[in-house]
Amino acid sequence: MLTISQALVVLLIFLLTVQFFKVQRARKHFPPGPAPLPLFGNLVHLNFQFHRDLLMELAKTHGNMYTLWFGWFPVIILNGYQAVKDGMTTHPEDVSGRMLGPFFVAMAKxxxxxxxxxxxxxxxxxxSIMTLRRMGMGKKCLERRVQxxxxxxxxxxMSLKGRPVDPSFPLFHSISNVVxxxxxxxxFSDEDKTFHELISATxxxxxxxxxxxxxLYDLxxxxxxxxxxxxxxxxxxxxxLSSFARKEIRRHVERGIPDEPQDFIDFYLSEMEKSKDGAKPKYDEDNLVHIICDLFLGGSETSSTTLHWGLLHMVVNPDIQEKVQKELDAVLNPSxxxxxxxxxxLPYTNAVVHEIQRFSNIxxxxxxxxxxxxTTLLGFPVKKGTVVMPNIASVLYDPEQWETPRQFNPGHFLDKAGNFIPREAFLPFSAGHxxxxxxxxxxxxxxVFFANLLRAFTFRLPEGVTQISTEPVCGGTLQPHPYRICAIPR
Structure with missing residues (x-):
């Protein structure tokens, strides 16, 4: 007779074996990829992380469209400019769904x-797009807020008078205040307690x-x-973040919706009022709460982190910083x-901003x-419900699209005459729907932020500091390692 523990082990082995053979049969219906292991699939191949370089390395063996298994769950990976562009834009509506793991479902519902x-x-x-446009996105009124x-x-x-500072907080504070x-x-003021709580939560x-x-949570x-x-x-x-959003909504409701909405919450509450008599209202408070969180998280973290990288690259590349400053001085009046x-x-300055986004894509x-x-992806029939992941980093580092993909080189966006040239493979904001x-x-x-900072200051490492890391810290976004710099007034 088997003991209970022995029976459980036998049952586990049986279930793993069944699952293994199920996956092997299912693999025939997906693009080829590395052979998955029982239970973990290909997570072991990835060291349990979605690392862009590992995905690019796998593409060398399995092609620019291949399948990875997360446990018994398949994901099609698109690698390189052509595969990502074709996959996301040939039938954009077909691939417009959002795959959510259990953690994101628990978080954003x-x-x-x-x-x-x-x-x-x-x-x-x-x-959201229509409202942002009505509020001035792409117009001078919104640009004045940025300025x-x-x-x-x-x-x-300027108030620091050249003293060393970690720029991460002031950058986040300034960018998030636009949002x-x-x-x-x-x-928010930079000393606001609530704002610091929101930053910590972010x-x-x-x-x-x-x-x-x-x-592991998703598994x-x-x-x-x-x-x-x-x-x-x-x-x-x-x-x-959600609780703060609800407080703001209540504050707006108690104040009353003005005839001329002043901010995004006003516009949304006005739309809620118009649609409340419908059989199924299109707009509700829960959606508003999560849109507010989306705008705060997406609109603050991404741009501030990109600028964080930008200042680091200016310190590492003082010759490029000097070229930007010379162009700014030659073209713009000081006031x-x-x-x-x-x-x-300002083609060179514009090229540097684009290269920051390309080289240090967050x-x-x-x-x-x-x-x-x-639908069909790159000629391969794909069933409804299939998850597709575009490797954006592989586009921005594609050796077929960029002359020196692993070097910080503003020349990627300049022609021989020094004019700015847009590049089709510049997709830091993704593609498709x-x-x-x-x-x-x-x-x-x-x-606007980058040009203002470079016109006003020369950025240097603090005295005695000779090295600074340009390797990213992995997380929800790719952050630079913490560093301190001196902003020397020009």
Whole structure:
């Protein structure tokens, strides 16, 4: 007779064997890839992390479209410019769904824009884009807000009088205040206690996303829900953001909706009022809460981290920093407000901003998509419900598209005469129907902030510091290692 423990071991081995053969049969219906192991699939091949370089390395063996298995769950990986572009734009509607693991479902409840799918996602995204345009995205009125916050950032660095500082907080504060003005109708001071709580919550979420424990949560959610750990802290941090969003909504409701909406919450509440008599309202408070979180997380972290990388590259490449400054001095008057339109007269500065985004792309891989109907990817038939992951980093490092993909080289965006040239393989905002809805705002912020800082200061390492790491720290976004710099007034 077998003991209970022996019986359980036999049962486990039997179940793993059944699962293994099921996966082997299912593999015939997907693009080829490395052979998956029982239970973990290909997670062992990836060291339990979605690392862009490992995905690019696997493409050398298995081609630019291959399949990885996460346990018994298949994901099609697209690698390189042509595969990502064709996969995301040939039938963009077909691959517009959002694949959500158990952690993201627990966090965002399939609401909002970034972590939603289907009809609700289309409605909320369409409304968000239209509202941001009505509020001035792409127009001078919004650009003035960006210029104002860029000026405050210059004043902050000027007040330090060249003393060393970690630039991460002032960059996040300034960029997020652009978003806060849009969404809430006001700015935070840099000493505001609530703002620091929001920053801490944001850091906790991005630190957890993409980690080994995040992968483990998605693999064994029933177990992780019962255990303490960083996953509980990350979910609590999202609750902090959600609670703040609900307080802001209540504040707006108590104040009353003005005839002329002043911020995003006003516009959304007005739309809720118009649709409340419908059989099934299109707009509700839960969706608004999650859109606010989407805008705060996506609009603050991404641009501020990119600028964080930008200052690091200027310190590492003082010759490039000097060239930018010479161009700014030659083209702009010292008292002239810098506009996004000035990029046309500042080709080298524009090229440097683009190269910062390319070389230090903050997204490790790319958010996974789901096929919402049967479709074809690169000539391969793919069933509805299949998960597709575009490796954005592989596009930005594609050796067939970039002359020196692993070097920081603004020349990637310049012709022989020094004129700026757009590149089709420049896809930091993704492609297809899921392209970043705040792309124009992000482009404006990056150019205006960067040009203002380089016109006002020369950035150097503190005295006695001779080395600085340019390797990223993996998480929800790819962050630079903490560093301190001196902003020397020019």
């Amino acid at each position: 399939r609401k909002g824009v970034i972590l939603a799918s289907g009809h609700s996602w289309k409605q909320q995204r369409r409304f 104002e916050d860029a000026s405050h950032l210059v004043e902050f660095f 806060c003005a849009l969404v809430f109708g006001y700015h 850091e906790n979420i991005f630190r957890f996303v993409g980690s080994f424990l995040h992968q 064994l959610p029933w177990l992780m829900r019962c255990l303490p750990g960083p996953h509980k802290q990350a979910l609590s941090s999202y609750d902090v 002239q407000l810098i506009c996004y339109e000035d990029r046309r007269e 997204v490790s891989v790319g958010m996974p998509r789901v096929c919402i109907r049967d 899921r392209v970043c809805l705040g792309e124009h705002l992000a482009r404006t912020e990056l150019f």
